[in-house]
Amino acid sequence: MIYIPEKFEYMPKKKIVLARASTRYEKLDEELIKKINDLYLEGLFLSSPTIWYKTFNIEKLPKSIIPGKFKGVKKMTLFVSTLGEEIDKKIEHYTENGEVFSGMILDAWGSEALETLNDNFDKKLRQKYKDGTMRFSPGYEDVDIRENRTIINLLKVTKIKVLESGIMIPRKTTTCMIGWW
Amino acid sequence: MNRKEFLQMLNEKIYFLDGAYGTEFFKKGFKGVIETLNITDKEMVFDLQKAYVDAGVDFLLTNTFSANRLKLKSLKVSYDIKDINYNAVKIAKKAVGQRNVYVLGDISSTGFLIEPLGELSFNEAYDVFKEQGEILLNAGVDGFIIETMSDLKELKAAILALRDLSQDIPIIAQMTFEENSKAVTGTSVEIFASLLNDLDIDVIGINCTLEPEKLLSVFRELAQYSKKPISVEPNAGKPKLQRDGSIVYKTSPEKFAIYMEDFVEIGANIVGGCCGTSPEHIRLMVEFLKNRKPKKRKIIAEEFVSSRTKLQKISPFLIIGEKINAAGKKKFQEKIKNKDFSKIVELASMQEQEGAHVLDVNLGIEKLLDKSHFSLAVNTLDKIGSLPLSLDIQEFEFMEEALKEYVGRPIINSSTAKKEKLDNAIYLLKRYGGMLVLLTMKDKIPETAKERFEIAKEAVEYLEKNGIKRNRILVDPLVLPVGAKKDPNVTVKTIELLSKEGLMTSIGLSNLSFGMPNREALNASFLTLCIDKGLNAAILNTSEKCTMNTIFGTLVLKGKELAKQEILKEDPLVEMILKKKEKELKQEIERLLEEYSPLQISQNILSKAMEHIGELYSKGVIYLPHLILAAETVTPVFEYLNSLLEKSDKQKIGTIIVATVEGDVHDIGKKIVATLFKSSGFNVIDLGKDVPASKILEEVKKHQPEILGLSAMMTTTIGRIKEVKDLLEKEGIKIPIIAGGASLNKEIAENFGVYYAKNASEGLKLSKKILKR
Numbered sequence: 001m002i003y004i005p006e007k008f009e010y011m012p013k014k015k016i017v018l019a020r021a022s023t024r025y026e027k028l029d030e031e032l033i034k035k036i037n038d039l040y041l042e043g044l045f046l047s048s049p050t051i052w053y054k055t056f057n058i059e060k061l062p063k064s065i066i067p068g069k070f071k072g073v074k075k076m077t078l079f080v081s082t083l084g085e086e087i088d089k090k091i092e093h094y095t096e097n098g099e100v101f102s103g104m105i106l107d108a109w110g111s112e113a114l115e116t117l118n119d120n121f122d123k124k125l126r127q128k129y130k131d132g133t134m135r136f137s138p139g140y141e142d143v144d145i146r147e148n149r150t151i152i153n154l155l156k157v158t159k160i161k162v163l164e165s166g167i168m169i170p171r172k173t174t175t176c177m178i179g180w181w
Numbered sequence: 182m183n184r185k186e187f188l189q190m191l192n193e194k195i196y197f198l199d200g201a202y203g204t205e206f207f208k209k210g211f212k213g214v215i216e217t218l219n220i221t222d223k224e225m226v227f228d229l230q231k232a233y234v235d236a237g238v239d240f241l242l243t244n245t246f247s248a249n250r251l252k253l254k255s256l257k258v259s260y261d262i263k264d265i266n267y268n269a270v271k272i273a274k275k276a277v278g279q280r281n282v283y284v285l286g287d288i289s290s291t292g293f294l295i296e297p298l299g300e301l302s303f304n305e306a307y308d309v310f311k312e313q314g315e316i317l318l319n320a321g322v323d324g325f326i327i328e329t330m331s332d333l334k335e336l337k338a339a340i341l342a343l344r345d346l347s348q349d350i351p352i353i354a355q356m357t358f359e360e361n362s363k364a365v366t367g368t369s370v371e372i373f374a375s376l377l378n379d380l381d382i383d384v385i386g387i388n389c390t391l392e393p394e395k396l397l398s399v400f401r402e403l404a405q406y407s408k409k410p411i412s413v414e415p416n417a418g419k420p421k422l423q424r425d426g427s428i429v430y431k432t433s434p435e436k437f438a439i440y441m442e443d444f445v446e447i448g449a450n451i452v453g454g455c456c457g458t459s460p461e462h463i464r465l466m467v468e469f470l471k472n473r474k475p476k477k478r479k480i481i482a483e484e485f486v487s488s489r490t491k492l493q494k495i496s497p498f499l500i501i502g503e504k505i506n507a508a509g510k511k512k513f514q515e516k517i518k519n520k521d522f523s524k525i526v527e528l529a530s531m532q533e534q535e536g537a538h539v540l541d542v543n544l545g546i547e548k549l550l551d552k553s554h555f556s557l558a559v560n561t562l563d564k565i566g567s568l569p570l571s572l573d574i575q576e577f578e579f580m581e582e583a584l585k586e587y588v589g590r591p592i593i594n595s596s597t598a599k600k601e602k603l604d605n606a607i608y609l610l611k612r613y614g615g616m617l618v619l620l621t622m623k624d625k626i627p628e629t630a631k632e633r634f635e636i637a638k639e640a641v642e643y644l645e646k647n648g649i650k651r652n653r654i655l656v657d658p659l660v661l662p663v664g665a666k667k668d669p670n671v672t673v674k675t676i677e678l679l680s681k682e683g684l685m686t687s688i689g690l691s692n693l694s695f696g697m698p699n700r701e702a703l704n705a706s707f708l709t710l711c712i713d714k715g716l717n718a719a720i721l722n723t724s725e726k727c728t729m730n731t732i733f734g735t736l737v738l739k740g741k742e743l744a745k746q747e748i749l750k751e752d753p754l755v756e757m758i759l760k761k762k763e764k765e766l767k768q769e770i771e772r773l774l775e776e777y778s779p780l781q782i783s784q785n786i787l788s789k790a791m792e793h794i795g796e797l798y799s800k801g802v803i804y805l806p807h808l809i810l811a812a813e814t815v816t817p818v819f820e821y822l823n824s825l826l827e828k829s830d831k832q833k834i835g836t837i838i839v840a841t842v843e844g845d846v847h848d849i850g851k852k853i854v855a856t857l858f859k860s861s862g863f864n865v866i867d868l869g870k871d872v873p874a875s876k877i878l879e880e881v882k883k884h885q886p887e888i889l890g891l892s893a894m895m896t897t898t899i900g901r902i903k904e905v906k907d908l909l910e911k912e913g914i915k916i917p918i919i920a921g922g923a924s925l926n927k928e929i930a931e932n933f934g935v936y937y938a939k940n941a942s943e944g945l946k947l948s949k950k951i952l953k954r
Contacts, residue, residue, distance in 0.1 A: 007435060008468035014442055025446055030398050037394075037439050044435050 003051040009120040010049050010083070012112035014040065020108040039102055043109040046086040047172075051121055052155045053079035055129075058179070061154070065147045065177070067136050073179030077125055078151050080160060081117050083110055083172035091171075110172040118176055125178060133179040138166065151175040182283055182323050184383055187351040191384070191410045191450045195473045198240045198285075198326075198414060198453025199233035200463045204430065207897050208459075212844075214256045216248045219268040226269070230276035232460035237467035240451070241277060242287040242326060243269040249313045251291040251301075255846045257871075263316050270320035285326045285353070286317030288339055294849060295334045296586075297560040298366065298806055303338055303585055310342035324351035328414070329389045329455075331357055333368045333376065333489060334588045341612065344381045353412055353451065355386035359801075362399045367490035367566070367804020368588075370399060374406035375485045375492070376590045379614030379653075386412030389455040390923075392419060392432055393440030401447055404478050410450035411478075415440070417457030420896055422929040428896035430457020434465040441466045448478035456896075484652050484685075486539055486569040486616060488562075489588035490804050493538045493569050495616075495655075495685065497741035498732055499718035501571050501592070502537030503691060504528045507545030514545045517554060522561040529567045530760050535723035539592060542583075543573035555583040563588050565761060566807045571618070571720070577605050584613035594618040594720075595657060598640035607647045617649070618687055619656050621675060626659055630674035633658055637679060655687035655718055663703065664696040673710050680715030687718035690728070705731040712736065751797075754790045758811045759803065770818055779825040783862045787822070791815060791861040792949070795942025808853065808941075812860035819862050835863050835952050839890040840877055841870035842901035847894035850922065850941075854890055857941040858948070874905045881914060888948050891935070893922045903933040917951045919944050 014036065015025045028036070055077040058066065070076065087110050094103035122135050139145035145166035152160050152168075152175065161169040168175075182190075190196065206215050206225065218226050226244050233241055247256060248265045258265075266286075273284045291309055293301040314325065325343050330336040336356060343352055354377055362370045370387070377385045385407045387400055393415040400413050418432035441452050452470070454462050484495045493499065505528050507513040516524050529540055544550060544558060555574065562570060563586075571592035574580040584591065595618035596606040606617050619640055621633035637656045645651060658675035661667035676686050693707050694700035705727045708719060712735040721728055736743060751759065757766040773782050794811045797803045803811075837858050841851050848870045859865045866884055868877065881889060889909075893899040902920045909916060918935040921944060930937030936951075938944035 006468075008438075008465055011438070011469050014439075015446070030401075033397065033443055034394060037436070037443070040439050041433075041436055044439075 001053055003053060003121065005049050005051065005117055005120065007044060010047065010113045010117035011044065012109065012116040017105070017109050017112045020112055021104055035101075036105055039105045040109055042090065043087060043106055043113060046084075046090055047110075047113060048084035048086065049082065049113075049117055050084070050159075051079050051081045051117070052157045053077060053121075054155055055180075056154075062150060065138070065143060065150050066179075067140075067177075068142050070133050070136070070177075070179035073133060073181055075129070075180040077129070077178050077180070078155055078175070079121065079177075080152060080155055080157050080173065080175050081114060081121065082160060082168075082170055082174075083114055085170040087172055088170050114172050114174055118174060122176075122178065129178075129180045131181050133181075136177050137174055148175050151177070182351065183349045184351050187324065188383060188410070191475065193474070195445055195449070195470055195475060196239040196451045197237060197463065197467050197470075198412070198451055199230075199236075199238045199242055200454035200458030200460065201417075201456050202229065202242075202244055202246065204457050204896060205229050205459060207428075212897050214247065214253075214258050216244060216246070216253070216265050216269070217258055217260060219244055219248075219265050219272060220260050223268065223272050226272045227276050229460070230273055233463060234276050234278070234280055234282055236460045236464035237471065238282060238453070238463060240283050240285050240324075240326075240453075241273050242285050243273050243317065243322065245269045245287045245313070245317065246289045246328075247292075249288070249291055249309050251293060251309050252289075255292055255870075257846075262313065266313060266316040267320045270317060270322055274321065283323040284321070285324045286314065286322035288313060288317075288325060288327045288343070289329045290331070290335060292846065292848070295332060295338065297564040298332065298809060299849075303334065306335055306338040307342045310339040311346065314343045314346050318346050318350065322350075324353070326353040326355065328355040328386075329357045330355065331364045332366045333364070333373060334586075337376075337380070337588070340380050340382055351384075352382040353384040353386055354380070354382045355388045355412065355414070357389045358387055358391070358399050360391060360395050360399070361801045362402050363801060363804070365805055367806060369490075369492060370402040371406050371485065371492050372487040372489070372589060374403055375487055376614050378406075378408045379590065379610070381611060382409070384410045384412050384451060386414070386451070388412075388414035389416055392416050393437060393444070397440070397443055397447070400444060400449070404448040405481050408480055410475075411448060412451035412453070413444050413449050414453040414455040415444075416455045417459075417462060419926060420457070420924045420929075422932055428899065428924060428929075432457065432462075434459070434462040437462045438465040438469045442470060445470055445473055446476060448476045450475050484616065485590065486592055487589035488567055488569045489806065490566050491568055491589075495717060497736055498712065498716075498743060499539060499687070500537050500723065500729075500732065501539040501541050501687070501718060501720040502528075502532030502535070502568075502723045503541050503689070503720045504532055504722070504724075505540055506543040506573070508543055510545070514549065517544050517558070518549050520554065520557055522558055525558060525561060526565055526761060529562055529565065532723045533568055536729055537568060537723045539569045539571050540567060541571040541573050541594065541720050547574070547576050547579060550579070552579060552582040555579045556586045559583050559586040564806055564810050566804065566810075581609060581613075584609055584615070587613070591615045592618060592655070595620050597622055597624075598636045599623045600643070603640060603643055607644065607649055610649050610653065616653050616655060617644075619644075619654050621656060621658050626661070628671070630658075630671050630678060633671070633675045634678040634682070637675075637684065638682060641684060651684060655685050657687055657689065660688045660690060660692045660707075662695040662697075663693055669693060669707055669710075673714055676711050676716050677714040685717040686715065687720070688716060690719045690721040701725045701727045704728050708732065709735050712739070752790065752793070754786070755793055758790060758794060758814050759807060761810055761814045763814060766814065766818060770822070774825075779822040783819060783822045783826075787815060787818065788862045791857070792942070792945060795857055795861075795945055799940055799942045805853070809856060812856040815860045816856075819860065835888065835948070836866065836884060836886040837863050837888040837890055837948065838866045838868060838877070838880055838884060838886045839892070840868035840872040841892045841894075842898055842905065843871055843873045844901060845893050845895055845898040845922075846870050847892065847922070850894065851890070851892040854892070854921070854941045854944055857945055858890075861945055863948075874901065874908045877905050878908055878912060878914075881909065881916060882912075886916065887952055889916050889918045890944060891918060891920045893920065894924060896924045899924050899929065902930075902935060906933060906935055919947055
C-alpha cells in the first residue's frame with residue numbers, strides 16, 4: 001500500500017536540522033534565518049515523499065530481516081519511505097557548485113524531514129495496531145544493511161534502487177519495521 | 182477563563198490565533214464593510230470562522246475589527262452597532278461549537294488620531310472603546326484582543342476602557358510597527374513594551390504591516406523588552422496585483438509556517454496571522470507547531486522612562502531638568518494660567534540641548550489652574566516630541582489628568598510615605614504606568630538618616646505588597662538647604678542606607694544651595710558625594726556646567742559612563758521649524774526678505790527646508806508628531822509670503838488635488854500628504870475621502886492642477902486608482918497621478934500607469950521632479 005503524506009508530516013523542527021548541521025538556533029541572525037528558511041522551503045517543494053507499507057504475519061517473513069529483539073511478535077509492518085530523487089540532485093548541485101553551506105543544510109534538512117515523516121507514520125501505525133516494538137531499520141544490531149533489498153522486494157517497490165552495499169537511491173530513503181505483539 | 186487561568190495556560194504551550202478576515206471575504210467576492218456581514222450574511226462569517234476552528238485555533242476573533250462607533254460612521258454603516266457586535270459574538274460561538282476554543286472580542290483603531298496629533302480627545306476615544314467592549318462583553322466573549330494600533334495613546338484609551346469593564350477578563354494588546362521597529366507615530370517597540378509592562382493587560386503583541394521575514398527582527402525587540410507573554414500575527418507577505426485586478430498576499434502557507442517557528446523560538450506565546458493569511462496558513466502552522474512549549478526569554482532587566490518617541494534608561498544616572506517650574510516665578514505663572522506654553526516649549530528644548538534626560542514639569546500654584554492646564558501642557562510637550570516627563574503635580578485630580586494624556590512611561594513626582602498618599606500612587610501607577618518618586622517622610626521631615634531610611638523601607642514594602650515592584654520606585658532622601666543650617670550629610674547617609682537595601686534614589690539637588698552664594702560649586706560637590714554613595718538620579722539645573730561635568734567625571738571614576746545623547750543638529754532654519762520657534766522664524770523671514778523676493782524664499786529656501794524635514798521623517802530621524810508640528814509652524818509663513826506675491830508669481834506655485842478614492846475612508850495618510858505639500862508652498866485642494874472618480878474629474882477640470890494625488894489603503898479599493906486614471910484619459914486630460922497607500926506598491930502602480938510614492942515626502946520629491954522645481 002502507498003501513503004502520500006501531507007506537508008506537515010515531514011516538516012522537521014528547525015532546531016534539530018541545525019543540530020544535525022552542527023549549529024545552534026540561538027546563534028542565528030536574521031540573515032542566516034532567512035537563508036535557512038529558504039533552503040527549508042526548497043526542500044519542502046523538491047520532496048515528493050511516499051511511503052510503501054504492508055503488514056505481514058511473522059512466519060511469512062525471512063528470518064534474516066527479523067531483529068532478535070522482536071522475539072514473540074505476531075505481525076510485523078514493513079515500510080519504505082523516501083523523499084524522492086529531486087532533493088538528491090539539488091544537494092549534489094549545491095556541493096558541486098561550491099555552495100557547500102546550502103548543500104549541507106539541505107542534506108541535514110532531508111535527513112530530518114525523513115525522520116519526521118517516519119515518526120509521524122510510526123504514530124499512525126501504533127494508533128491502529130496498539131502494542132508494538134520500537135521502530136527498527138536494517139544496518140542496526142543483528143539485521144544487515146543489505147537486507148534493505150529484501151524489504152524493497154517484499155514491498156514490490158520499483159522506484160527505489162538498492163546498491164550492493166545496501167545503500168538506497170534516492171539517498172533520502174529508509175526502510176523500517178515495527179513488530180506487533 | 183479568568184486571567185489567572187489564561188496566564189497559566191500560556192505557561193504550558195504555544196497557543197494559536199486565527200488568520201485574516203477581510204482578505205478572505207474579498208476572495209469570495211464580497212466588497213464592502215466586512216462587519217456588516219454579521220447582519221447581512223452570517224453564513225459567510227460562520228463558514229470562515231468554522232474553517233479557522235477546523236484549522237485548530239485556540240482563540241477565535243470576532244468579526245468586529247472596525248465595529249466601533251466612529252469607524253462605522255466613517256464607513257457609512259447604518260446598522261446598529263449593538264447588532265453588529267452582538268451578532269459577531271454569537272456567530273463566533275456557533276462556529277466554536279463544543280470545541281475548546283475561546284472567543285476574543287476584536288477591537289481596533291477608531292481611524293482618527295487622538296490629540297495632540299489629531300482632533301479626537303482621549304475621553305472620546307475611551308468612550309468609543311468602552312461602548313464596543315461592553316456589547317462584546319455582554320454578548321459573552323472570553324477575552325479581548327486590541328490590534329493594529331499605531332498610536333500608543335489610542336491603545337492606552339482602549340486598554341483603560343476595556344479594563345474598566347472587567348478586572349478579570351484577559352486582554353491581549355497589540356501595536357503595528359514598520360521595519361525600523363517604530364510605529365508611524367514614532368513610538369518604538371521598546372517604548373511600547375516598557376509602558377505595556379506596567380498597564381493592566383496580560384499579553385503584549387505585534388501584528389500586521391509586515392510579512393514574517395521582516396517582522397522577525399521587530400519581534401525580537403519585543404521579546405527582549407516585554408516582561409509579559411508575547412503574541413504575534415504577521416501578514417502573509419506584501420500585496421500583489423493579480424491579472425484579474427484582485428490583490429493577493431504571496432507568502433505561501435509553507436513559508437508562513439516555517440517562519441512562525443522562528444517566532445516561537447524567539448519566545449512567542451501566541452501566534453496567528455494577519456492580512457492575507459487563510460485557514461490553510463493557519464492549519465499548516467498549527468499542525469507544524471502544536472504542542473510546542475514556550476521558550477524562556479532573556480528579558481532586559483533595566484528600567485526605562487519614555488515619552489512617545491524617546492526612551493531613556495535609568496542607569497547609570499538620570500539627569501532630570503528642573504527648569505519647567507513656575508513656582509515663585511510670577512511672569513511664567515501668568516503665562517501658564519493663560520495657557521501660553523511657549524516658555525515651556527523653549528525650556529524643554531534648552532534643557533534637551535544641555536543634556537537633560539527627563540524634564541520635570543511643575544506648573545506652579547495649582548489653585549490658579551484647572552485640569553485643562555495639565556492636559557494642555559502634556560499635549561504641548563508631546564507635540565514637540567519632548568523628552569520623557571517627570572510630572573511634579575500636587576493635586577491628585579490634576580496628576581491623573583496629566584497621566585491620562587501622557588504618552589509613554591513617565592515619572593510620577595511624588596508621594597509621601599503616608600498610607601493614603603501611597604494608595605493614590607498605587608492606583609495611578611497601576612492604571613497609567615510609570616515610576617514613582619517616594620519621599621522619605623510622612624507629615625514632617627525626619628531629622629536622622631535612620632528615620633528617613635525606615636520610613637522609606639516601610640513604604641516600599643507597602644507598595645510591593647500592593648503590586649508595585651521596587652524597581653519602579655526612586656526614593657527621594659530629601660535635600661534641605663545648607664543655608665538653613667541643615668546637615669547635608671543626613672541625605673548622603675540616607676542614600677547609602679537605601680542603596681545597600683537595593684533601592685534606587687533621586688534627589689532635588691538645587692534645594693541644597695538655596696539662598697547661598699556660588700551655588701554651582703556647592704551643588705556639584707554635593708552631587709559627587711551622593712553619586713559615590715549610589716545616587717541614581719537628580720533633578721537639577723542643566724545650565725550648571727560644573728554640575729553636569731561632575732556627573733560625567735564621577736561616573737567615569739566609578740567605572741560607569743553616561744550614554745551619549747543623540748541631539749539633532751540641523752540647519753538653523755530647519756531647527757526653528759522643527760522646534761516651533763515661531764518668533765525666531767518670523768525674524769529670519771524678515772531678514773531674508775531684505776535679500777530675496779517672497780517667491781525665492783518660498784520656493785528655494787523654505788520649501789527646501791521642508792523637503793529636508795520630509796526626508797528626516799522618511800529616514801525615521803523625526804516622526805509624525807514632529808512632521809505635523811513643522812507643517813503647522815511653516816504654513817502661516819507660506820501664507821504670509823504668498824500674500825506678498827505679485828499675481829504673476831502666484832501662478833508659479835504648483836497646485837495639487839488630493840483625494841482618497843471612492844469606497845475608502847482612510848484619511849490620515851492623505852492628510853499628512855496635504856500638510857506636507859502645503860508646508861512646501863503648494864496650493865493644495867483636498868477633496869477628502871470616499872471621492873468618486875466623476876467628482877475627481879470635475880475638480881480636475883475646474884482647478885487644472887499640475888498633480889493629482891490619490892490615496893487608497895485597502896486591497897479592495899486600489900483598483901479605483903486605475904478607474905480615475907482611465908476616466909481622465911477618456912476625457913483627454915493628461916495629468917501626472919501620484920498614488921500611495923498601504924496596499925499599493927511600485928509594481929501595482931506601474932501596472933495602473935501612475936506614479937507611486939511610498940510616503941508623503943517621497944510624493945513631494947517626486948512632484949518637484951515632475952514639475953522640474
